[in-house]
Amino acid sequence: MKEPGSTRLFTPAFVLLCVFYFLVFAVGYQLFPVVPLHLRNLGASLAESGRFTAAFMVGSAIGSLFTGPLGDHFGQRRILRVASLLMVAFFGVYAFIQNPAHRWLFYVLAPFHGLIWSGLRTASVAKAGSMLSAENRAEGMSFFGLSSPSGVAMGPIIGLVLFAVLGFRWQMLVLGAGFLVLHVIIKSLPAETPDQIRKDAAFHLPEKNVLLPVLILFLVGISFGPMPPYSAQEAKFLQLAWPSAMLTSLAAGMVGLRMMLGVTGMGKHPIRLLGFMLWLSVLGMALLALMPGGTARHALGGAIYGAGYAMTHTLLFMVIIDRSRPDRRGAGVGALYFAYDAGQALGALTLGWAMERIGQTWGLVAGYRWGWGIGGLALLGCLFMARRVMHPKQEPVIETLPGEIP
Numbered sequence: 001m002k003e004p005g006s007t008r009l010f011t012p013a014f015v016l017l018c019v020f021y022f023l024v025f026a027v028g029y030q031l032f033p034v035v036p037l038h039l040r041n042l043g044a045s046l047a048e049s050g051r052f053t054a055a056f057m058v059g060s061a062i063g064s065l066f067t068g069p070l071g072d073h074f075g076q077r078r079i080l081r082v083a084s085l086l087m088v089a090f091f092g093v094y095a096f097i098q099n100p101a102h103r104w105l106f107y108v109l110a111p112f113h114g115l116i117w118s119g120l121r122t123a124s125v126a127k128a129g130s131m132l133s134a135e136n137r138a139e140g141m142s143f144f145g146l147s148s149p150s151g152v153a154m155g156p157i158i159g160l161v162l163f164a165v166l167g168f169r170w171q172m173l174v175l176g177a178g179f180l181v182l183h184v185i186i187k188s189l190p191a192e193t194p195d196q197i198r199k200d201a202a203f204h205l206p207e208k209n210v211l212l213p214v215l216i217l218f219l220v221g222i223s224f225g226p227m228p229p230y231s232a233q234e235a236k237f238l239q240l241a242w243p244s245a246m247l248t249s250l251a252a253g254m255v256g257l258r259m260m261l262g263v264t265g266m267g268k269h270p271i272r273l274l275g276f277m278l279w280l281s282v283l284g285m286a287l288l289a290l291m292p293g294g295t296a297r298h299a300l301g302g303a304i305y306g307a308g309y310a311m312t313h314t315l316l317f318m319v320i321i322d323r324s325r326p327d328r329r330g331a332g333v334g335a336l337y338f339a340y341d342a343g344q345a346l347g348a349l350t351l352g353w354a355m356e357r358i359g360q361t362w363g364l365v366a367g368y369r370w371g372w373g374i375g376g377l378a379l380l381g382c383l384f385m386a387r388r389v390m391h392p393k394q395e396p397v398i399e400t401l402p403g404e405i406p
Helices: 012-041 051-064 067-074 076-095 104-131 137-145 147-165 168-188 208-224 227-237 245-264 270-290 295-323 326-362 364-390
Strands: none
Touching (some): 012 076, 012 168, 051 227, 067 104, 076 168, 137 147, 208 270, 227 326
């Protein structure tokens, strides 16, 4: 295993953590399209089926403000082990909610499940950073950051196949068993050293310069919110052969543009790419709303949106880490997580409602397209704020690229 301060990058412990982080997102993005489909089978309406994702992301948003300091206080490895064990319990309960009269349990459990999921995210990122030396931290976090979009790419494909082959109950039991194995394996990670445990860790408010990035990421979250719960539902309604096309292509766009920029570089002031990335996201949503067809529209619109969406995240996390005081960086990152998750919850709830209401009047095809279009309008609001983020009065040079993609 990698010892603190080691210059070796691909140690067994680091690879294990990358795999663990991949599975966190792969499992999450199995749930987001599959649970709404299960809820529809239990009698939920189109709008109601999005409430699970909305409630889940509310819990994740709130949890993101507190799970980071908890990891600093108790140790990130302990948080990972406790959270992975609690994930087993959630999947076990979900597996046995089969009565239409009991589907409200999904909405009650979802915020608590989201809170635990936020702990897995923050503790994994913090643990990865602590396992890497200063010499290889930028490279290591860049590799680590590919784990999450890879999970986003594979999750919907695997999830929809398991849902069709195993059924919802057995799929949940398989996922729970997988996290039980991970709970045991994660013990092999190196324990935190005494200087990595902060017994005085507490909640801190972020600085004022976080406000505009937070608002931008909140609006980006609104645009993304309906994609996990409704993209597969639209594909099923249109009887597309590739129901996960939108989410899979979105993840491919995320990985592809990151790899291209990793080779070509982003210049001395990467944040100045923010406006272009937002316009790329708007273009992707416009294609989803206006382009004719089904599978090709999902694939192309998802890939273009995903490329801009992912780099928007990366650039905003970079600027917060660079412009925040060292003792407020955790608060700034937590505020960004909170804003994005809250925006995603609001998007899943309100745009799903809009899809259903418009669909009742003009048909579901129009309802889905209007939902994607409204998400694009939310992104247009970001462009006015992005200019001030890209061109502050005194812009420092950003030297490192954190690998995390939320």
